[in-house]
Amino acid sequence: MVEDKQAKVKTAEAKDNVTPLRAPVKCPECGKPSQRAFYPFCSNRCRSLDLNRWLSGRYILPGPKLDEEEE
Template sequence: MNRSCPICRKPRVEEFTPFCSARCRDRDLARWFNDDYAVPGPPADPEEIARED
């Protein structure tokens, strides 16, 4: 099965899998940094997190 880059849909390149290039890899990382992606689950309580540290 030939899967494509999740950002631009071009063919994947082994060096950057699952992306086709460093540019698409970096665009994906920027989306995580900008909170464009989220992991499902209940909201975290910042006070509870602080107590765990």
Template sequence: MASDPKLVPLRPPRSCPICGKRAAKDAYPFCSKRCADLDLGRWLAGRYVIPGREEEEEDGRPDPDLEP
């Protein structure tokens, strides 16, 4: 069966964010369940942090920009 040039893949090939190998269809975007589990463990351990604004200034007063 020849590949149809009109067909576009659903998503471009990616490499695994943990080890760099090619992502597997059944573990996307990871290459395996092992890498997916490693990533989950990192999230649960708090190794990934999304930065946010502080709610109080250093002197303990609320930040006036955050008041409703």
């Protein structure tokens, strides 16, 4: 009698499938490799720095021209 042991097929478990979705880029703030959580920045700090720059108006946002009414 032949024992047909079922060879357990190794299921390709997707364990720690850490293929990066995006290649790390240099942090625009400090040049360190970016972290996925803060992409494209390296840290929350750098992300905040960038955001603050936006809020402080250093970046020029394209928008409708405002009529300067000086009264």
